[in-house]
Amino acid sequence: MNKLFVLALMSILPLSLSASGSDLRIVYGELDFYIPNSPNVVGYLGTDSEILIAKYSDEPGKDIVGFSLDKEVNTGGCSPVVFFKSVLSKKESECDAKAIESFRYVFMKNRDSGIWSSGNKEFFYFIGSDKSTVFFIEEGTDNKTYKIESNFLSKEGIKGIFSSYL
Amino acid sequence: MRSDDREYVAAVINFFWQGLAQPHSVNENSAKVMYEALTEAQSCTASIDLVPRPTYTPSLNYIIKEIAKIGQRIMSGDTSIYNMCRDQVAANYKTHIRTALWGL
Numbered sequence: 001m002n003k004l005f006v007l008a009l010m011s012i013l014p015l016s017l018s019a020s021g022s023d024l025r026i027v028y029g030e031l032d033f034y035i036p037n038s039p040n041v042v043g044y045l046g047t048d049s050e051i052l053i054a055k056y057s058d059e060p061g062k063d064i065v066g067f068s069l070d071k072e073v074n075t076g077g078c079s080p081v082v083f084f085k086s087v088l089s090k091k092e093s094e095c096d097a098k099a100i101e102s103f104r105y106v107f108m109k110n111r112d113s114g115i116w117s118s119g120n121k122e123f124f125y126f127i128g129s130d131k132s133t134v135f136f137i138e139e140g141t142d143n144k145t146y147k148i149e150s151n152f153l154s155k156e157g158i159k160g161i162f163s164s165y166l
Numbered sequence: 167m168r169s170d171d172r173e174y175v176a177a178v179i180n181f182f183w184q185g186l187a188q189p190h191s192v193n194e195n196s197a198k199v200m201y202e203a204l205t206e207a208q209s210c211t212a213s214i215d216l217v218p219r220p221t222y223t224p225s226l227n228y229i230i231k232e233i234a235k236i237g238q239r240i241m242s243g244d245t246s247i248y249n250m251c252r253d254q255v256a257a258n259y260k261t262h263i264r265t266a267l268w269g270l
Contacts, residue, residue: 041270043268043270045261045264045265045268046264047183047186047260047264049260049261051260051261051264053261053265053270055265055270060195060266060269060270061195061198061199061262061265061266061270064261064262064265066261066265068260068261070257072183072253072254072256072257072260073253073254073257074253074254098214098250099253099254101213101214102210102214102250102251102253102254103254105209105210105213105214105251105254106206106210106251106254106255106257106258107254107258131258133258147257147261149261151262
C-alpha cells in the first residue's frame with residue numbers, strides 16, 4: 001500500500017514540481033505572465049508606467065525582467081498595432097518615417113524581431129543579446145501597451161513569459 | 167559625485183522623462199545608464215541625420231564629466247542632437263533608469 005502511494009506520488013510530483021518549480025506566476029494588469037523562479041528582489045517602481053521588476057542578481061542593473069505600460073514610444077501618428085506592424089514590414093507605411101526609422105535603430109539594430117501570435121493576441125518581440133523588449137497591445141483598452149523587458153533572458157526564456165498565451 | 171554634477175545628471179534624466187529625478191536621487195549607476203542612453207540617442211540621430219558619432223572612454227569619471235557637459239547644454243536649451251530619437255530611447259531605458267535610481 002505504501003509502495004503504491006509512493007509510486008502514485010512520484011507519477012504526479014515531477015509534473016507539478018516542474019510546473020511550479022521552474023516558473024513564478026506574475027499577474028500584471030489583467031494578464032498572466034511566468035518568469036524564472038527565485039528572484040532576489042521583486043519591486044514595484046511606480047511612475048506613470050507602473051513599473052514592476054524582478055531582479056536575479058545583486059549587481060546593480062543586472063539580470064532584470066520588467067513589466068510596464070509604455071508611455072514613450074513615438075508611434076508616428078499611427079495606432080500602436082499599425083506602428084509595430086509597420087516597423088516589422090518592408091512595405092511603405094502611413095506612419096511618420098522618422099518615428100519608424102528611429103524605432104528601428106533603437107529596438108531592431110542587432111536584434112531579432114517578429115510577432116508571436118496566438119488566437120487574437122499578438123506579441124511584438126525585439127530580442128537582443130543584452131536587451132530585449134516585447135510589446136503587447138491589449139484589445140479594447142484604448143491602445144494600452146504593455147512592455148515586457150529583460151536584459152538577460154534568451155529568446156526562449158522571454159517567450160516562456162507568455163506561456164499562458166502562446 | 168559633486169552637487170553640480172548631480173544637478174546636471176538630473177537635468178539629463180528629466181530631459182528624457184520629465185520629473186523623474188531630483189539632484190539628491192541621482193547616483194553613479196543612473197549616470198552610467200544615462201551615458202548609454204545618450205550614446206544611443208546620438209548614434210540613432212547620426213544614422214538618420216549624419217551627425218558625427220561620439221567617441222568615448224567609459225570610465226566613471228569620464229562618464230560623469232560628459233553627462234554634466236550634456237546636462238549643461240540641455241539646461242541651456244541645446245537639445246537638437248537628441249530630439250530625433252528621444253522618445254524611442256526613453257522607451258528603451260525607462261525601466262533601467264528607474265531601477266538605477268532605486269539603487270537596484
